[in-house]
Amino acid sequence: MKKNSATSLSRRQFTKRAGVLATASLLENPVSGKEAGTVEPPFLTPAADFYDVSRGKPKPHTLRGEDLVQAGLTPESWSLEIKADSLTREKEIEFPAKVENSFTLAEGTALDYAGLLKMGKTLGVKYIKAIQCLNIAEPLGQGLWEGVPLRDVLRLCGEVENVRRIYYCGFHNNDPKQIFQSSVSYTQSLETRPGDFPVILAYRLNGEPISLERGGPVRMIVPWAHGFKSIKWLRGIFLTNDYQTNDTYALKNNDPESFLKTAAYTQGGPGEFSTGVPVQVEGEVISGISGLKRVETWLRKLEPGDERLDQKALEKAKADWKLCELLPPPDWSTELPEGTPAKEILGFDSETGAPSTWPLPYSVARWRVRWERLPRGTYELYARSVDENGYAQPEPRALRKSGKNAVQCHRFEVI
Numbered sequence: 001m002k003k004n005s006a007t008s009l010s011r012r013q014f015t016k017r018a019g020v021l022a023t024a025s026l027l028e029n030p031v032s033g034k035e036a037g038t039v040e041p042p043f044l045t046p047a048a049d050f051y052d053v054s055r056g057k058p059k060p061h062t063l064r065g066e067d068l069v070q071a072g073l074t075p076e077s078w079s080l081e082i083k084a085d086s087l088t089r090e091k092e093i094e095f096p097a098k099v100e101n102s103f104t105l106a107e108g109t110a111l112d113y114a115g116l117l118k119m120g121k122t123l124g125v126k127y128i129k130a131i132q133c134l135n136i137a138e139p140l141g142q143g144l145w146e147g148v149p150l151r152d153v154l155r156l157c158g159e160v161e162n163v164r165r166i167y168y169c170g171f172h173n174n175d176p177k178q179i180f181q182s183s184v185s186y187t188q189s190l191e192t193r194p195g196d197f198p199v200i201l202a203y204r205l206n207g208e209p210i211s212l213e214r215g216g217p218v219r220m221i222v223p224w225a226h227g228f229k230s231i232k233w234l235r236g237i238f239l240t241n242d243y244q245t246n247d248t249y250a251l252k253n254n255d256p257e258s259f260l261k262t263a264a265y266t267q268g269g270p271g272e273f274s275t276g277v278p279v280q281v282e283g284e285v286i287s288g289i290s291g292l293k294r295v296e297t298w299l300r301k302l303e304p305g306d307e308r309l310d311q312k313a314l315e316k317a318k319a320d321w322k323l324c325e326l327l328p329p330p331d332w333s334t335e336l337p338e339g340t341p342a343k344e345i346l347g348f349d350s351e352t353g354a355p356s357t358w359p360l361p362y363s364v365a366r367w368r369v370r371w372e373r374l375p376r377g378t379y380e381l382y383a384r385s386v387d388e389n390g391y392a393q394p395e396p397r398a399l400r401k402s403g404k405n406a407v408q409c410h411r412f413e414v415i
């Protein structure tokens, strides 16, 4: 995490520092008794403030100078190989994938950065999406990503045969431990439901070229998936007839086809409020594949002898879940990069510029609860999402390895 500047408190810093409280005055002095302020974290996380999840020794984004050029990670040196994978397996995969046109380093035909940007002029799309690691509870940050749909890049290959998956990988040196690769099915790469977002080869984040740390010059973005499908420092795409995933993350007992899970978060926040002033708590909620119907909270006053509830105990507890407020969309005219009208972004109405759903798909919104007065005591605030299918978190997917989504709790005292 980056150092904070007093004047601009990014969403990430905000979450880390203050967590669930969006009140500047209380934030500085939780027991001051001042009224709630109006400081909200920015909707788009500045590139430098995403929580970084990167492999490698050295991590590719720490390379400098000639090493960076050798790695092909400057706009001038970047290029992308796109070719068929010749794999066959006896009695299993009889026919190797074939492509009419391949783009290779050896032949000097690899796609370059200028070529991708040129395609972007007519084919580029933009959407907002949060990056969330399957193994970390909190979203890592949320950005406005811009790039060329993978389906349009694949079209450059001309006629293809025997292709069932698209494998792709980021830059890595010769150490196999650094390899980070992922895949989507051929169908997923080509088709999306109307209104849903396509997989893109992204070259801009929040209106700027993608920083090295965020995976620039070019990063794959897979909208519906956890972070491990969104490969940074993209350098190679392979069309294969293998029907199995090659995902690096699959090796760690993770579900390699997990969708983003709708889930609410309560992490952090002040642990103390003074009696007689309103207690206001905010948190985040991510809208996954099943969308979001509402967020609910349960305030549990702890009596002497009460213990923390684990997930099983929580399920059995007689929780009094109450609907809580979902904060409305921000003022897009100030939250979006200059020169990017909302109506140009997928997920927004192309005429009015209003978001088509709220929260936006695969994105984070905020929730808030407030009590004008709470008696002295120790409290636990639990928060859970209810998805559009009516399932309350952590259902219908309580397994941790398909996306962390345990119901979280924030403990505080009123003194």
Ligand SMILES: Nc1nc2c(c(=O)[nH]1)N[C@H]1C(S)=C(S)[C@@H](COP(=O)(O)O)O[C@H]1N2
Binding pocket: 050, 051, 052, 053, 054, 055, 056, 131, 132, 133, 134, 140, 141, 169, 170, 171, 180, 213, 214, 215, 226, 227, 228, 229, 230, 231, 232, 233
């Ligand atoms: N090349 C490469 N891409 C990668 C990774 C990596 O280690 N190497 N980590 C993945 C994982 S596990 C996650 S959660 C996200 C994190 O993205 P961020 O660092 O931009 O927040 O990047 C993904 N893309």
Ligand SMILES: [Mo]
Binding pocket: 053, 132, 133, 134, 135, 227, 228
């Ligand atoms: Mo991850």
